[in-house]
Amino acid sequence: MTSERAYHHGDLRRALLTAALDVIAQEGPDALSLRDLARRAGVSHAAPAHHFKDRTGLLTAVAAEGYALFADALADAPGLQERGVAYVRFAAQHPAHFQVMFRPELYRPDDPALLAAKARATEELRAAVGELPRTGDDARAAGIAAWSLAHGFATLLLSGNLDGPVDGRDPAELFRSVAGFLFRSPTTPESS
Known part of the structure; x- marks a missing residue:
């Protein structure tokens, strides 16, 4: 490997992570190989092992980076419904x-x-659920319900199953509308 190649990358670890994210987004995580990433980055096939040891190490770095970005996205959203919107937006922006x-x-x-x-992201999710009024084991059930809604929507979105309903709309805005059905307070009949 020449010093020109090393200089070209500046940060080989970042270059490998970026290449891995491209492969995963296009072909899924099962298509990932360190040898292919090395070829894409223009380095020797052994170079990625210096940063990640093996494929599992690289995917661990991807997951850790993902959870850190996820926690940041959640922290910027006020309240449970908006954290759900942030959840869906994160999935759409970081598939x-x-x-x-x-x-x-x-x-x-x-x-x-x-x-x-992961602990930081979990805490951000739990903090929003903690704002809901509840008793007993309701907190855990509320957390599971909120997670199921946001994660299910995000998963359906990324797998292409919501292409029809989304139809060019912002998926996060569509989720806000869907989640709104759950957050509306019951209407009371107007007095005559």
Whole structure:
């Protein structure tokens, strides 16, 4: 490897992550190989192992980065409904991260950086659920319901199953509308 190649990348780790995200977004995480990433980056086939050790290490880095970005996106959204909107927007803007984050068989779930980022994202989700009025085990059920709605919508979106309903609309705005059905207070009959 020449110094010109090393200089060209500046940050080989970042270049490999970016190439991996492109492959995952286009072909899915199962298509990822370190040898192919090295070829794409113009480095020796052994170079990626210096940064990630193996394919699982690379996918662990993708998941950790994804959870960190996810936590940032959630932190900027006020309230449970808006965090759901942020959840869907994150999935639409970071489909490769999203695909890896929720497939723990792809990465090392005990990785310290991953655990820290995942804990931060989980805390952001729980904080929004904590704002809901509830009693007993309702908090856990409310969290599962909110997660199911946002994650289900995001998954349907990324798999192309919402192409018809979205039809050129902003998916996050459509989710806001869908979630609004759950957040509306019951209407009371008007007095005559």
